[in-house]
Amino acid sequence: AQTVTQSQPEMSVQEAETVTLSCTYDTSESDYYLFWYKQPPSRQMILVIRQEAYKQQNATENRFSVNFQKAAKSFSLKISDSQLGDAAMYFCAYRSGEYGNKLVFGAGTILRVKS
Amino acid sequence: GAGVSQSPRYKVAKRGQDVALRCDPISGHVSLFWYQQALGQGPEFLTYFQNEAQLDKSGLPSDRFFAERPEGSVSTLKIQRTQQEDSAVYLCASKTSGRAAVTDTQYFGPGTRLTVL
Numbered sequence: 001a002q003t004v005t006q007s008q009p010e011m012s013v014q015e016a017e018t019v020t021l022s023c024t025y026d027t028s029e030s031d032y033y034l035f036w037y038k039q040p041p042s043r044q045m046i047l048v049i050r051q052e053a054y055k056q057q058n059a060t061e062n063r064f065s066v067n068f069q070k071a072a073k074s075f076s077l078k079i080s081d082s083q084l085g086d087a088a089m090y091f092c093a094y095r096s097g098e099y100g101n102k103l104v105f106g107a108g109t110i111l112r113v114k115s
Numbered sequence: 116g117a118g119v120s121q122s123p124r125y126k127v128a129k130r131g132q133d134v135a136l137r138c139d140p141i142s143g144h145v146s147l148f149w150y151q152q153a154l155g156q157g158p159e160f161l162t163y164f165q166n167e168a169q170l171d172k173s174g175l176p177s178d179r180f181f182a183e184r185p186e187g188s189v190s191t192l193k194i195q196r197t198q199q200e201d202s203a204v205y206l207c208a209s210k211t212s213g214r215a216a217v218t219d220t221q222y223f224g225p226g227t228r229l230t231v232l
Binding site: 105 | 146148150155156157158159160163170171174204206208219220221222223224225226228
């Protein structure tokens with residue numbers, strides 16, 4: 001079974017600075033997808049960024065980018081120019097490509113943004 | 116259109132009571148998922164529907180948990196004889212079909228926080 005590990009329970013960043021959240025995963029599959037979701041206190045899970053494993057190019061979405069290292073099974077999220085609205089719980093998630101429907105989530109990282 | 120909605124947002128039940136949690140997916144979304152999120156943890160998969168067919172229920176923790184989606188739209192997650200360990204946030208997500216990024220994304224509802232006393 002696939003597992004997702006987020007080793008940082010909590011991170012802090014100064015407003016306008018850059019922060020990187022770590023995620024590692026374990027799988028024997030070659031076709032899969034990786035996601036970062038943001039969950040603010042309202043509990044609404046919002047997709048931040050998505051990466052297909054077969055693509056070598058790292059995904060980017062405005063201030064959010066990933067560092068996808070397939071051989072190392074690492075998928076970190078970099079947030080540039082951090083804003084107060086970025087404060088939330090961030091979850092890394094895995095989905096199998098061949099059989100995949102369900103998401104397998106990590107335990108999450110709380111991100112605090114200081115003004 | 117509207118996003119995924121769930122009701123009630125909060126539910127308090129006495130141990131042993133039955134509860135029913137409702138999910139209204141985004142109109143036209145064929146896939147619907149239920150997840151359970153314990154306090155301070157990541158969501159864990161419970162079950163998955165494609166239209167009205169329940170294709171995967173491997174995550175349901177016991178036979179007290181039952182989900183249905185009879186007309187391929189609204190879904191209900193029912194928990195019988197609730198126990199304290201059932202206390203969690205129950206999240207519903209839906210997505211359309213296809214493998215492109217825009218169609219592959221699961222859109223989540225705000226969840227129902229269940230507290231069993």
